[in-house]
Amino acid sequence: VGSRNFLLTFLESSNDCEDNQTRNRGFSKRGDSEYEQDEGMQRAGGLFGSRRPTLSGAGNGDTYQNRSGSGSGRDSWKSEAEGGESGDTQGPKVTYIPPPPPEDEDSIFAHYQTGINFDKYDTILVEVSGHDAPPAILTFEEANLCQTLNNNIAKAGYTKLTPVQKYSIPIILAGRDLMACAQTGSGKTAAFLLPILAHMMCDGITASRFKDLQEPECIIVAPTRELINQIYLEARKFSFGTCVRAVVIYGGTQLGHSIRQIVQGCNILCATPGRLMDIIGKEKIGLRQVKYLVLDEADRMLDMGFGPEMRKLISCPGMPSKEQRQTLMFSATFPEEIQKLAGEFLKSDYLFVAVGQVGGACRDVQQTILQVGQYSKREKLVEILRNIGDERTMVFVETKKKADFIATFLCQEKISTTSIHGDREQREREQALGDFRCGKCPVLVATSVAARGLDIENVQHVINFDLPSTIDEYVHRIGRTGRCGNTGRAISFFDPESDNHLAQPLVKVLSDAQQDVPAWLEEIAFSTYVPGFSGSARGNVFASVDTRKGKNTLNTAGFSSSQAPNPVDDESWD
Ligand SMILES: Nc1ncnc2c1ncn2[C@@H]1O[C@H](COP(=O)(O)OP(=O)(O)OP(=O)(O)O)[C@@H](O)[C@H]1O
Numbered sequence: 001v002g003s004r005n006f007l008l009t010f011l012e013s014s015n016d017c018e019d020n021q022t023r024n025r026g027f028s029k030r031g032d033s034e035y036e037q038d039e040g041m042q043r044a045g046g047l048f049g050s051r052r053p054t055l056s057g058a059g060n061g062d063t064y065q066n067r068s069g070s071g072s073g074r075d076s077w078k079s080e081a082e083g084g085e086s087g088d089t090q091g092p093k094v095t096y097i098p099p100p101p102p103e104d105e106d107s108i109f110a111h112y113q114t115g116i117n118f119d120k121y122d123t124i125l126v127e128v129s130g131h132d133a134p135p136a137i138l139t140f141e142e143a144n145l146c147q148t149l150n151n152n153i154a155k156a157g158y159t160k161l162t163p164v165q166k167y168s169i170p171i172i173l174a175g176r177d178l179m180a181c182a183q184t185g186s187g188k189t190a191a192f193l194l195p196i197l198a199h200m201m202c203d204g205i206t207a208s209r210f211k212d213l214q215e216p217e218c219i220i221v222a223p224t225r226e227l228i229n230q231i232y233l234e235a236r237k238f239s240f241g242t243c244v245r246a247v248v249i250y251g252g253t254q255l256g257h258s259i260r261q262i263v264q265g266c267n268i269l270c271a272t273p274g275r276l277m278d279i280i281g282k283e284k285i286g287l288r289q290v291k292y293l294v295l296d297e298a299d300r301m302l303d304m305g306f307g308p309e310m311r312k313l314i315s316c317p318g319m320p321s322k323e324q325r326q327t328l329m330f331s332a333t334f335p336e337e338i339q340k341l342a343g344e345f346l347k348s349d350y351l352f353v354a355v356g357q358v359g360g361a362c363r364d365v366q367q368t369i370l371q372v373g374q375y376s377k378r379e380k381l382v383e384i385l386r387n388i389g390d391e392r393t394m395v396f397v398e399t400k401k402k403a404d405f406i407a408t409f410l411c412q413e414k415i416s417t418t419s420i421h422g423d424r425e426q427r428e429r430e431q432a433l434g435d436f437r438c439g440k441c442p443v444l445v446a447t448s449v450a451a452r453g454l455d456i457e458n459v460q461h462v463i464n465f466d467l468p469s470t471i472d473e474y475v476h477r478i479g480r481t482g483r484c485g486n487t488g489r490a491i492s493f494f495d496p497e498s499d500n501h502l503a504q505p506l507v508k509v510l511s512d513a514q515q516d517v518p519a520w521l522e523e524i525a526f527s528t529y530v531p532g533f534s535g536s537a538r539g540n541v542f543a544s545v546d547t548r549k550g551k552n553t554l555n556t557a558g559f560s561s562s563q564a565p566n567p568v569d570d571e572s573w574d
Pocket residue numbers: 111112114157158159160161162165182183184185186187188189190331332452453454455479483484
């Protein structure tokens with residue numbers, strides 16, 4: 001017990017970047033945001049003057065393996081995916097080389113089963129905004145893909161299209177720009193990969209390992225390293241047996257390794273923004289042949305975290321203008337102001353596909369909100385985890401330091417736990433994800449770096465130990481469970497001291513997803529005025545229309561926007 005108290009005291013007191021008052025109070029909401037430090041910010045000393053001592057043991061309840069990278073007192077504005085590898089890097093050279101993924105077919109096509117609610121996707125209302133949209137397809141056969149692609153789709157276990165695939169695939173095959181919004185876990189990745197591969201197979205590809213300069217036909221960007229690697233594995237799966245070569249590059253790994261992957265041939269480049277801009281700056285790829293630019297988690301890619309780098313990307317020498325390329329954006333959430341920003345990247349006649357409620361939560365996730373003060377959270381968390389047992393659970397916290405602390409605390413409680421956040425080295429992050437995926441550590445404590453896109457089999461529970469600062473982030477976090485027709489549970493600790501601003505949008509998300517809304521939450525929601533929030537507490541059946549109001553907007557119920565009640569107001573959470 002002595003060592004346990006020491007450890008907890010040590011970890012709590014080790015946040016010496018926080019003021020004394022915070023230390024005595026536990027954790028401040030401020031703490032370290034989840035903007036990963038720039039690669040160059042990783043100095044030997046970091047926040048504590050020397051690397052934090054390594055606590056040995058891993059997940060067996062004794063102690064918790066953590067060699068958090070040196071935190072930097074200052075969070076750079078580099079994306080949370082990675083720091084850049086720009087020339088001004090002063091820190092130690094990043095030498096990590098990720099192990100190559102298994103090459104055997106079973107591993108390449110490994111997948112989990114669709115869930116009991118997969119067929120319910122067909123009941124979701126889909127809205128397509130814009131002119132001359134090609135009709136949706138109902139089957140893979142209607143997409144008229146080549147035999148190799150169809151074989152790969154079958155090996156991946158796909159027999160039926162999801163709604164976002166039914167609408168997106170023909171639109172992309174028709175060469176149109178697209179902004180697609182569909183719930184978490186509903187197949188957005190294949191919705192863009194399959195038609196792009198179909199195009200590449202038909203039009204032929206130029207980049208090959210025999211070329212001095214690699215000029216990829218497709219660039220895909222995503223906000224985090226683990227997500228872009230996941231997308232790469234999907235691209236590798238669907239391009240199996242074809243001449244198309246996918247490559248993935250991301251920060252936290254040796255730059256030379258990224259370059260070596262590219263020079264072996266690169267038709268589809270999956271990249272996080274920082275590493276991509278470095279590779280472009282070092283002229284390791286050419287952009288003249290880019291035909292497809294894909295922004296996954298697009299609202300995140302366009303916000304202040306990544307927006308500047310995205311604008312730099314489309315302004316790079318050689319990058320085809322938006323008229324000369326096809327630009328595709330996907331996300332489960334798309335705030336209106338971001339939709340407007342997207343216009344800079346998309347042709348003016350882009351199509352907007354909204355599957356269900358834009359920004360709505362996945363209805364296969366049972367959402368529970370508990371009122372828990374900050375001093376009661378740890379006890380409540382242990383109580384819930386003990387009830388859950390070994391089912392895979394993701395626990396989201398607001399800061400990187402808290403992630404380590406809670407993971408350590410749970411290990412002390414004999415709950416096998418690991419953690420992932422931006423201060424851990426990439427090797428540790430990938431190890432943690434692997435330990436979670438295989439069940440060695442059934443609990444993963446994470447910051448927002450793991451909130452979006454990650455597709456991990458059998459995640460039965462998501463616990464928001466800390467609620468996020470935005471409702472969109474909440475939707476993404478709980479979307480780590482309840483994927484592809486499977487069901488899942490999300491439990492969130494609502495602290496009235498700090499979360500009241502979320503009450504109204506939470507009530508809307510819960511009611512739109514036909515979840516029980518606690519009376520106490522409704523009371524807070526209606527007593528807390530959030531400027532600009534006009535969302536009615538009760539949802540509506542129509543998907544959001546896109547912000548290009550007045551355009552010819554049809555939903556599959558056949559209403560034109562003038563006939564259908566305009567849901568935009570209901571949609572605007574802010
Ligand atoms: N048509 C399909 N049939 C069966 N499984 C599918 C189909 N489409 C996608 N899947 C599977 O569903 C899971 C979720 O897909 P994906 O990760 O693309 O969802 P997403 O919409 O991108 O989610 P998020 O918004 O969280 O990023 C993956 O395991 C994928 O292989």
